[in-house]
Amino acid sequence: MYKREIPLLITFLSGMVAVLEYYFPTDATKNAFTVLKNWGIVIAAFALGFGAVNLFIVYGRRFRKAPNPVDRVFSIWLLVLLVITALVGVSLSSASDQYQWIYNSIYLPLGATMYASLCFYMTAGAYKVLRAKTLDSTLLLITAFLVILGNTPLSAAIWKGFFSWRMWIFDVIVSGAYRGIRIGVGIGSIVLGIRTLLGMETGYLGRR
Amino acid sequence: MVWLIPEGRLTPFITLILMWIITLISIYYGKKGKFSVRRIPGLDKIEEAVGRAVEMGKPIFDIIGMGSFTSVYAPQTVAGLSVLGYVSKLCAEKGAKLIAPQAAVDVMPVAVEIVRQSYAEAGKLDELDVDEQLPYLSGTQFAWASGIIGMAARLKPAANVMIGPFWAESMMFAETFARVGAYQVAGTARLYQLPFFAAVADYVLIGEEIFAADAYLTKDPVKIGSLFSQDVYKLIAILLSVIGAILSTAGVKVIVDVLSK
């Protein structure tokens, strides 16, 4: 019973607190929900420690056993940076100049670079995919062509119509399709939630 | 009790009650085997993807995204875990190597438990190396993305199943795995990323199809019954939209007013 029924009961009660808080926001429900949220934050913090331990296990093992010396260097470098950043953040706070320096010099450029690298992926993807092989792909090609033209300030400056076409595609075709998918996703999420509260969906417990 | 409900939430509350009732009725009839599910090609192809990995002697990736149980994307994460359960079961039975990198620290123990259970049921628990096959990469988006891209480039998997919540990294994954020749089945309910999957992946699950995954893969009549209730709600939504649009155009805002209560 403790492996199945009790976790399902906890799930049901927690879910009902959240639902009741939304529809009947009395002091009692708000307080109960706040307690649950705080517990969630604490559990997430513990889980963060679990993630850090796993990093040490995986990359420590890779440092010891990887045949490629480059893998070993990068593995130990990851752990060194992890420790330094954690120590600086905990001892000096994340608002300190030292933490800011780490963030601005290492994390920010790397994050921005990865995001910017999307440009290369999209260029490669567009080149490979946008071909008029079938009716569907032809429609995709024409639409993508018009949207890119409308998105480019240069072409919009040549003829404002490109921009108007882009907006029409967004307003009429894309918005309509997105709203339909969004309604479906919302309904799917609610039904999944109902199945979870009823104990029919146990994926989150690690059981199929 | 009704007067306790704030403005703007009465209609959603009544709708939720009706949804519960319809879902329970659908589940009742589902248990009697009254419903069936149409083919979802993307989900059918997962078994093919695992077979491909076995034939080629290369690993198969199953990426469930970066969502956690405490975010609004939890339903998508649960859907991804259902698929992970199915993929891990197939991998254990057929002898394919599963790689399922993790990003969310609260989801990871569940994913590990699911995969362990699959391998245990197949009697192959000793073949599973959790640290190598389900490594925690990072909770931050691009550290996670670059980790997976690196793994894909090194391991050159035969197939990739990506079902769950994805952000900007979706295009990176789809393109990278396509470049290494992996057969891809991708699905997400995060609408911004659907176009990238649709363009690059071999098979796509659009929006709520990922929520149907568990019901479809397990053929559980109870879950299939709940899928029928989804179709009922969609039908109601379509009717309300059409009738509401016609009435609003005619200047009659009764549907808008009722839905705003």
Added chain:
Amino acid sequence: MGLEKVGALPRWLVMTIVVVLMAIPLIKPLGILPVISESTMDYYNAIDQLKPGDVVLFDIGFGSGGYPTLGPASIAILRHCFSKDLKVVIMATQQEGAVIYPLIMDKVKPEEVYGAKYGEDYVFLGYIAGVQTAMAAVLGDLHSAAPVDYTGKSIDTLPMMANIKNADDIDVVAYLTTAGEIAEGWVYQAYSRYKKTTCGGWLSMMTPSLKPYYDTGALTGMLDGIRGAAEYEKLIGEPGDAMKTTDILNLTQLWVLILVILGNIAFFAARGKEVS
């Protein structure tokens, strides 16, 4: 070379040309001014029509990934706010927003350029966890939601915060974000609940999904990615990084169009060869 080969250009060549096209405007800006869209104009007007002393709640809802696009937009919007002597309450619903804040303010330079004073004209509340919970808390009771600013100082000691307690004291809610839940969260919390004038900005790829909020009037103004940022810079008359980036956008997107044309020429050439 057969026409079908133009559809299989080496990857290194395609990417090298992308890099070259990115570099050209950095060396020699093209200076092509963007066409101002209605949504950006509405965002601009929502702030422009405020009077000195009116309050703007500004949310930095993005991190390092969104900074190249939304950083310039933030700088333009904040410059606009300070130029109009508005009171700006800045917060971050994204964890990295707290670290992005100093980068933005280093470029805005509110004290040097606009004579604004921290605590009297603007305040930064830091990162407030919880997304919609944070938004609801800030709009419901700001002093309880964020009792201290990002330096740890009590906001009760800051002169401007004496009269800013909740949503009633805020005139416009403006935000920039890369997260859909933050974008929608402000619509639900600021507009649906308090009917506040709400303006949102995000990455271009999010526009199709979020534009319905602007179309239905839930959002008064909308900033569409780097293009929207460049338009805003043009509106305030202070060209910045966004306008430079649109030059790059021009060239790279034209190259994508050329590649698509080449790919299709190759496809039809190969098909013609098969048929014959």
